[in-house]
Amino acid sequence: MDLLLLDDDETNLIIYKSIAQRTGQDLAIVCETDPLAAMARCERAMPDMIVLDYLMPGMDGLEFITRIRRRPEGHDIPLVMITAAGERSTRHKALECGATDFLAKPVDATEMRVRLNNLLALRRSHLRQIDWNHRLAQEVEAATRMISTREHELIIRLTKAAEFRDPETGGHILRMANYSHLIAQRLGLPADACNLILRAAPMHDVGKLGVPDAILLKPGRLTPDEFQVMKSHAAMGFSILGGSDSDLIRLGAEIALTHHEKMDGTGYPNGLTGDTIPLAGRIVAVADVFDALTSERPYKRAWTVEQAQQFLREGCGTHFDPTCVAAFLKAWDEVEMIRARFADEEPLPSCDLLQTLS
Structure with a gap:
């Protein structure tokens, strides 16, 4: 001494x-x-x-x-x-x-x-x-980090399981998650909240695990009855993820349940309106729809970027939250970088998805 x-x-x-x-x-x-x-x-x-x-x-x-x-x-x-x-x-x-x-x-x-x-x-x-x-603080931090990593890996693997039953690609998951993160940042949310949305957004369609292949993979337009079954994936996603003590999984459950709600109340499953739709659900709705429109699927051709932008603008106040759309469109240079970085290629392994969304 x-x-x-x-x-x-x-x-x-x-x-x-x-x-x-x-x-x-x-x-x-x-x-x-x-x-x-x-x-x-x-x-x-x-x-x-x-x-x-x-x-x-x-x-x-x-x-x-x-x-x-x-x-x-x-x-x-x-x-x-x-x-x-x-x-x-x-x-x-x-x-x-x-x-x-x-x-x-x-x-x-x-x-x-x-x-x-x-x-x-x-x-x-x-x-x-x-x-x-x-x-002791270092040990607690290391243990917490390990738990968080394992939790995240489990979520990614669950997301991959849903992806294997859906014609969407790993690129879609990464793009829409990063779009969601970008919108949250432009809305001024705290960094922790933005990162939580980035990691929770990929769980939005986990409920598709419960949708029959005949409906999920149908190449043509769904009948009204089939569409009712397809819409059940939102509630099923919430059922799979709901009730967790984890902030990440709770947010994933909220997103799964609410990302198909619309501002005018015509969405599903609960017909929520305006600000009664949780912000994370409103953010993911913009990110998910834009990427779905601009991605090619076995049952449809990809829209042009300009067409998808116009669809978002026309849906402001009815389908989409105008502040979320504005935040997304104002960050267009970053949107383009995300599109280029996560272009559709071979499906990513779970470990790569985990690393990219960390």
């Missing part, structure tokens, strides 16, 4: 150093006669303990303590001031500045040795506690 002794009288420093060496502690002792030089030393590397005189040229003990306590690394180190026996008012001021303890002149060697021993033991215990807290 590092001990700084500060006194403008070199004879006092020799005495204090001799006493400190008899504490039995493993100490690296530094002596300073100039408080300005001592302060510069502390600014470079804060010692574990400081013993200082009150009256010194250039800077008295009160100012020295005040400046040390202002530094983050100096707010909790032991500071022992040496004062004349009758200077009660000085001691009171020193306590207000942050002094830990006092020694009266002339210094009693036994008293000083015992006080230093006690304060150094407390300092060592404090440092051990800080180290333990730091290591």
Whole structure:
């Protein structure tokens, strides 16, 4: 441990150093006669303990303590001031500045040795506690990160399972998730909320796991009865994901249930209107519809970007939230980058999806 002794009288420093060496502690002792030089030393590397005189040229003990306590690394180190026996008012001021303890002149060697021993033991215990807290925080962070990664991987694999039954591609999942993230950012949502939407958006169609292949993969237009079955995937997605303690899965459930709702109440499954549709559902509705329109499927040709943009504009206030559409269209350069980065190719493995959406 590092001990700084500060006194403008070199004879006092020799005495204090001799006493400190008899504490039995493993100490690296530094002596300073100039408080300005001592302060510069502390600014470079804060010692574990400081013993200082009150009256010194250039800077008295009160100012020295005040400046040390202002530094983050100096707010909790032991500071022992040496004062004349009758200077009660000085001691009171020193306590207000942050002094830990006092020694009266002339210094009693036994008293000083015992006080230093006690304060150094407390300092060592404090440092051990800080180290333990730091290591514990690291372990908790690592465990939380592992749980989050496993949770995310499970979600991606569930999403992939739905994808295998649906003619949509891995590129669609990545594009619509990144579009959703982009819209959330442009709406000014906090970074954590934006990242949560990025990771939850791929779960929007998990409920298609419960839709029969004859309907899900039908190349032509669905009959009214078939469309009713297809629409059930929103509620089924919520049923699969609902009731979780995970913020991510809860948001995925909300998105699965509400991304087909429309602002005018003509959407499904619950006919919600306007702001009663959760914001995440309104965001994903824009991202999902735009990418679905501009992607080729076995049952349809891709629309042009211009056609899809016009569809979004025409649907403002009826189908789509106008603020979400505006945020999406104003970020068009970034939309184009997402389209280029995640163009439809071979399906991505689950591990690549996980990495891309992290």
